[in-house]
Amino acid sequence: MSISYFWVFILLLTAGTPVVFALLIGPGVSLMLDGNEVFFSALLTRLYSGMNSFPLMAVPFFILAGELMNQGGITQSIVRFSQTLIGHYRGGLAQVNILSSVLFAGLSGSAVADTSALGKMLIPAMEENGYSRRFAAAVTAASSVIGPIIPPSGIMILYAFIMNVSVAGMFLAGITPGLLICAGLMIVTSRISKKRNYPVANQKATWYERGSALKTSFLPLLTPVILLGGIVLGVFTPTEAAAAAAGYALIVTLFVTNTLKFDKLPHILVNAAVQSGTILLLVGSAVTFAWIITVSGMADMLAEQIVGITDNVLLLLLIINLFLFAIGMFLDAGPAILILGPVLAPIFISLGIDPLHFAVIMCVNLTVGLATPPMGLVLFVAASVSGEKTENIAYEMLPFLAVEALVIFIITYFPAVTMTLPRLFGFA
Known part of the structure; x- marks a missing residue:
């Protein structure tokens, strides 16, 4: 098969065609041009088999759990708890925003959900x-990228599925980078807040107030602990853990906190179904595209080209990070991982990079791209929620993006940062 499908795919993407259709139409057109229409059935078979996977069932369950927590009003209790902890510092509300993103990440695993839920509040x-609107929106957008890095992470599940990497290992490997981004954002926020003289809360919360806030948010915050602990200890498979998380979220929001009403359930289920259907179709089409790349020999050609640049692995990692950062500016993290993972990962694994290490590099890099202009999705969500211009938010985000780029550098060249926890629990 010729590689004309690749140029058709690029042309379709440039024309604004949805990624799913570009992934399928590209190979289809290529087969027609080559006179191989007989292989259309193989494309459809690959599409179906790509979606027909038990491990992939974790995705809709995680989405449902996030929807239940989000619609169940858990956001308010998380923000209140964060405020009692650090709201008394200068720039306290901005710091609360960042800490809330970390806590919310363990419930939703979605940068968009984080930006929308926390941004509205x-x-x-x-x-x-007294904060400027553009700064408030920038902090929200910048911290929201922590969502898909700290477990549970939808994009890590997708990567683990398509590249046959341990989900538990990826979850553990994502914890430290997520916390590093959190710490870096807090440091930058503190410096900016002092420079601009942003306000301080009137008084420090008492331990009683902190305990009260923890009491209302404790059960929701147990979700990632139960989920990750169950997977790591071998109690659950990732799919079972996702189902347990959804069931736990339903029980907590309906019967314990009483923040979710039964009449909201149909809307939540429809939202979760639509999101799940979109992602599963994307996965199926990406699996098909990856198969085409392999049988056409393009993967081998690309590997030769990349390795031919230099034999210095450290330099190649720098080049690929710059490439991924650029891709992240224009393509959402999920599709980018599904398309590029099968192409790039084998190259770097063959060069001696640990599969789990490269997986985290790729996921973190592309996740940061969600907040990077010109096409960063969370930028548009933050602009929509705040009413601020996208370009103003993007300019205000530059110091935060510098921090996130530094974290990418650290996890790339200091593998122990990401690999210590997976190795400690026997996943690497």
């Missing part, structure tokens, strides 16, 4: 307390 509150 905290951006107006920050503006009322």
Whole structure:
């Protein structure tokens, strides 16, 4: 098969065709041009087999758990708890925004959900307390990228599925990078807040107030602990853990916190089904595309080209990071991982890079791209929620993006940062 499918795919993407259709139409057109229409059935078979996977069932369950927590009003309790911990520092509301993103990450695993849920609550509150709207939106967007890095992470599940990497190992490997980004964002926020004289809360919360806030948010915050602990200890498979998380979220929001009403369930289920259907179709089409790349020999050609640049692995890692960062500016993390993972990962694994290490590099890099102009999805969500211009938010985000780029550098060239926890638990 010729590689004309690749150029058709690029042309379709450039024309604004949805990624799913570009992934399928490209190979289809190539088969027609080569006179191999007989292989259309093979494409459809690959599409179906790509979606027909038990491990992949974790995705809709995780999405459902996130929807239940989000619609169940858990956001307010998380923000309140964060505020009792660090709200008394200068720039406290901005710091609360970042810490809430970390805590919310363990419930939703979605940068978009994080930006939307926390942005609707905290951006107006920050503006009322003297923060500029663009700064409030920038903090929200920058911290939201922690969502897909700290477990549970939808994009890590996708990568683990398509590259046959341990989900538990990836979850453990994502914890430290997520916390590093959190710490870096807090340091930058503190410096900016002091420079601009952003406000301090009137008084420090008492331990009683902290305990009260923890009490209301404790059960929701147990979700990632139960989920990750169950997977690591071998109690659950990732799919079973996702189902358990969804069931736990349903029980907590409906019967314990009473923040979710039964009449909201149909809407939540429809939302989860639509998101799941979109992702599963994307996975199926990406698996098909990856198969085409392999049988056409393009993967081998690309490997030769990359290795031919230099035999220095450290330099190749720098080049691939720059490439992924650029890709992240224009392509969402999920599709990028599904398309590029099968192409790039084998190259670097053959050069001696641990599969789990490269997986985290790729996931973190592309996740940061969600907040990177010109096409960063969370930028548009933050702009929509705040009413601020996208370019103003992007400019305000530059110091935060510098921090996130530094974390990418650290996890790339200091593998122990990401690999210590997986090795400690026997997943690497």
